[in-house]
Amino acid sequence: MKIKIIPEKCIACGLCHSYAPNVFDYYDDGIVKFYDTTLDTLEVSNNYEQQVNQSIKNCPTHAIIRL
Template sequence: MKIKLDPEKCIACGLCQTYSTIFDYDDNGIVLFADRPGLEANFPDDPSILKAAKSCPTKAILAD
């Protein structure tokens, strides 16, 4: 599954990491990937990542 992040939409609520540890945050609490640079990456199918994407209040995480 392809995951895209839109940091400009992130409001630093911290919710996504409670669902999946692929998500981490910069010093301002804005979302980034925990283990790789960039805003777009492929991950093995994982319901917890989808749950994070669906739960993001500002739709800053897109899952294809």
């Protein structure tokens, strides 16, 4: 599964990280980034797909999308 984050839509609520702490991280201002890359797209490993689906579903601003 490939996903994309849209930092311009992020309101720094922290939910995505609470569901998938190994995938989502934050800049100092709380805006979402991926844990291990500064790119906006990521191929999610199978191990984390379920967690990431929860993050996508619960992000209040739809700042995480499946490609």
